[in-house]
Amino acid sequence: MTTTAPPATTPPAAPSGGPRPPRWSAAAAPLASGLAVLLAGSATGAVVGGGAxxxxxxxxxxMVVLVGALLVAVRAWLAAPGQLVALAALVTGWFTDEGVLGVLPGPAALGELGTLLRAAGQQIDTGLPPVDPTPEILLLVTLGFGTLAIAVFGLAVTVAAPAAAGVPLLVVFAVPTAVAPELLPWWSLVAAGAGYGLLLLLRPDRLRQAPGGVAVVGVAVVGALLLGSAATAVGTAGRFDAGAAGSGGGADGSIGLNPFTSLRGQLTRDEPRDLFRVQGLQTPTYLRALTLQSYVPQEGWQAGRPLPGVPLAGPLPASTSGPAGxxxxxxxxxxxxxxxxxxFGDPTSITGPSETDWSYDAAGGIAYSERPHEEDGWTQAMRLPEPSAEQLRAATGPVTVDRGYLDTSGVDPRVAAIARDVTAGASTPFDRAMALENHxxxxxxxxxxxxSTAPGGGGDALVDFLTRGRTGYCEQYASAMAAxxxxxxxxxxxxxxxxxxxxxxxxxxxSTEDAHAxxxxxxxxxxxQTFDPTPLADGxxxxxxxxxxxxxxxGGEPAQQQPAAPAPSPAPPPPSGGGASPDPPPAEGDDPAAPVETAATGWWPVAATAAAVLAGLALLALVPALWxxxxxxRRAGLARAGGxxxxxxxxxxxxxxxxxxGVPVPPGDTVRAAAARIVEEHGLAGRPAEALHELAxxxxxxxxxGLLPAAGILDGLVDEIRTAIAAGGTSLRARVLPPSVVPEVRRAGRRTDDPTTVTSDPGHSDPGHSDPGRSDPETADTTGR
Structure with a gap:
């Protein structure tokens, strides 16, 4: 009987073409693709403010690089779909409250995202660059960079064509050059050149050529540095002084569709910019750009679409009556x-601007266009209303303007109560207006x-201005008096x-110094008729x-001493007849019925559900931080609500x-002891330390x-303290897996995240013990009570 010997095993042949590249080199190309996107994206700082x-x-x-690196090792074709799913899950968990399982983009979450994206489009179209880093803008940034990273990763890693990745990298410059009127900073070209060089160098098959490649890239970067410092060639304007007379118009010479943002930007310019030269104005009169009808809770006065107007050419319909010059x-x-x-005032005719570009809405007292324009100049004939105080005091009759001008649905009841108190002795609308202006x-x-007052004319900010701060600029005063x-x-x-x-x-x-509301x-x-409650001290x-x-x-004197020739200074009026409300320009994408959301909701839920498992590892890494x-x-909302x-x-x-x-507070610490420990360990001083002791x-x-805090007090203190603590830096591990979401275990084996009680115990009289209450079932750290 014979047995068959097992086949001999032979080791696999060594690959030809030289030694294998080191294992770590497989991560070089994905890492380079991510760095290239971020370096090229430095130009975004020209159009979005702050560092968020x-x-x-x-x-x-x-996220894109991590998911791509994991999936490309399995199957190259899985990388892009998996990255798209991961990006969708990221923005869902980060920017919405309606995601399936918190991160999967179901219909409700997609509706939220669609609303945010439409709002982002309006802010870009209406704001002054750099625009504020609002949640809408940050969503757009997250999606933009994520999508760009997917494209660059696909070219540089999946298909191993890093040179071609330079094409999508150019997209990063398209938005800043289209939005910002000034040239991009010189260093943005240098950063982009360095990022592209990394793409070309950090490839497993090119690492042996790295020394020569570094030299070539270095020369290219130096060349970009010299060229950029001399005259950056990327942008829409020159390096000459933008404030010089006759210079081209730009975003900082406009009111925009976000008027208060633009107004504040003009007033806070380091160098004022001349905007108009006016001849023939005998009586100083306000120059009105637009009027605001809509008051939105928590946001304040908003620009909207104007009514359909008449062509600017020819006689214009009157919007005021009574005596006028x-x-x-x-x-x-x-x-x-x-x-x-x-x-100015009530225009009767305007000549000079293009007859086909401009319309006049008499109800809103505004001349508007479908697109921004810069006219060389124009001639305006006008009526300047000159009613007397007695005439306005005796004015009676039905309200024939849009009832929206009486809408108080967004006005805080406390604001209304203050208004009634201030005008308690006034018997006519004119006397009520004068009482409020004198107030x-x-x-x-x-x-x-x-x-120096922070912007804000809506919700609690208005109440705070009227009751506590009493300091502001024209936005706060006009917002408050109109409401x-x-x-x-x-x-x-x-x-x-x-x-x-x-x-x-x-x-x-x-000039821009004259911007006003x-x-x-x-x-x-x-x-x-015009009323100005802002207590300007400069005449x-x-x-x-x-x-x-x-x-x-x-029996009083005018609050401000005016220059000579103070005659009636009018303001714009609406048309006779009720009509709808007037208000500003046609912002594209302003229509709530726009099909943006519908187009976005068709295939995302199916694709997200089908490919969710592929992005599981990457999503798992994000769950602690998102939680x-x-x-x-949640806690900020409870603190803000008070009670x-x-x-x-x-x-x-x-x-x-x-x-x-890095500074946990032992369970045995009292509130005061915990506060002292946090101040000492984090090195808090000045206002943050005061805020912590006040909170304690x-x-x-x-x-x-039993003294429950009022609404709108504790959340500000918490944010001050958090910001000061974070200023000391955060480790990568703490960002990925924040210790506060990991339950601590006491010696007796009982977890400290006991959520059995949901309210603090105001009757607890021993300040040396932990508070047994619980206000936040999600929290995992109850030490220091």
Whole structure:
């Protein structure tokens, strides 16, 4: 009997062509693709303010690179689909509250994303670069960088054609050069050149040529540095002074569709920019660009679409009645480009601008276009209303303007209560308007003007301005007075534009320093009349004759001393007949019925569900960080709301932030001891330390004294403390797996994240023990109570 011997095993033949590249080299190309995208994307800083955009971009690119590197090792064709699924899951978990299992983009989440993307488009179209890093803009950045990273990864890694990846990298420059009027900074070209060089060098089959490649890339980068520092060739404008007379218009010479953002940007310019030269203006009068009708809760006054208007050519319909003077002025444009053509008073004719580009909405008192334009100049004939105080006081009759000008649905009840209190002794709409104006700018008013006040004319910000801060600039004053007028049954709107500028030998010169907002109130038989509650101290406030007369009748002096020739300074009015409401320019994508969301919702749910497993590893790495973010959002909401549970939520968040940054607080510490430990270990000083001690005092008062905090107090303290703690830096491990989401185990074996109770125990009288209450079932750190 014979047996068959097993076949001999022979070792696999060594690959030909030289030694294998080291294992780590397989990660070089994916890493290079991600770095190239981020370096080329540095140009985004020219159009998005702050540093939050880079953090979002980095997370999106890192996710794409990680998922791609894992999947390309399995099957190359899986990389792009898996990366798309991972990106969809990332933005769903990061920017929505309706994701399936928190991260899968179901129909509700896609609806949220569609709304955010439409809002982002409006902000880009209306804001001044650099635009604020709002959630909408950050979503757009995350999607943009993630999609670009997928394209670059596919070319540089999947198909091993890194040279071709330079084409999608050029996309990064398309948005800044289209949006920003100035040239891109020189270093953006250098960063992009260095990133592209990395793509070409960091390939497993090219590592042996790295020394020579580094030299070539170095020479290219130096060349880009020299060229960029001399005259950067990427942009839409030159290096000459943008504020010089006659220079081309740009975003900083406009009001835009986000008027308050633009207004503040103009007022805070380091160097004022001349915008108009006006000749023939006998009476200083506000130059109105647009009017705002809609008041949105928590956001303030918003620009909307104007009514269909008449062509600007030919006679224009009157929007006011009653006594008025007539004037004709010539306006020379020195650098204003916008959807709006600023007008004085009640225009009767405007000549000079293109007849086909501009329309006039008499209801809103605005001239507008479908696209931004920069006209060389125009001639305007106008009526300047000159009613007396007695005439406006006696004005009676039905309200014939859009009832939207009386809408108070978005006004905080506390604002309405203050308005009723201020106008308690006023019997007519005119007297109520004067009472409110005197409240802000009359003799003895506690309100002061300051540009250092943070923007905000909506919701709690308005209440805080009226009750606590009492300091702001024209946005706050105009926003507050218009809302208060509506609350006492006076039709009102906010107007945005410019004061009359400074007189000179060649006419009045209007610059960005003259950007301003004021209030217009409607009176039967007279139309819209101007009121300015902003207590300017530089003589730029224009007081109409009826305001001066009313103050003299009240025995007071005008709040601001005006230059000579103070005559009625009108403001724009609406058309006769009710009509709909007037308001600003046609922003593309403004239509709520736009099909953006529908187009986006067709295939995403199916693709996301089918490929979710492929992105599982990458998503698993993100879950702790996303959960921590959700924890913070929940606690911040409870702290902001005040009342029961607010103190516990605020304190939990501070302890979690401290633990995430390497300083856990032992369970036996009292609130004060925990606060002292956090101050010492994190090196807090100044305002952050004060904020922590104030929070500790309020927490003790809530838990042991039953003094529940009011709304809108604790969340600000928490954010100050979190920011100061984070300033010390965060380890990579803490970012990926925040310690605060990992339950601690006490010696007795009991977890510290006991969620059995949901309210603090105000009757707990022993400050030396932990508070047994629980305000946040998601929290995992109850130490330091």
């Amino acid at each position: 955009w880079f953090a979002h971009a980095a997370v999106a690119v890192a 007539e004037q004709t002025v010539q306006v020379e444009n020195l650098g204003f480009r916008d959807y709006w053509l600023p007008v 802000f700018s009359g003799p003895g008013s506690p309100f002061t003007y300051s540009l 208060m007028l509506r609350s006492v049954d006076v039709p009102a709107r906010v107007a945005v534009g410019f004061t009359a500028g400074d007189p000179g030998p060649d006419g009045r010169l209007v 004021w209030v217009e109130a409607w009176f039967p038989g007279y139309g819209w 730029r406030t224009i007081e109409p004759g009826y305001v001066q007369q009313a103050r003299e009748q009240q 921590r973010r959700r924890q913070y959002a 029961t549970g607010a103190a516990a939520a605020a304190w939990d968040e501070v302890l979690a932030a401290s633990r995430d940054h 005092g309020r927490v003790e008062a809530s838990w042991y004294g």
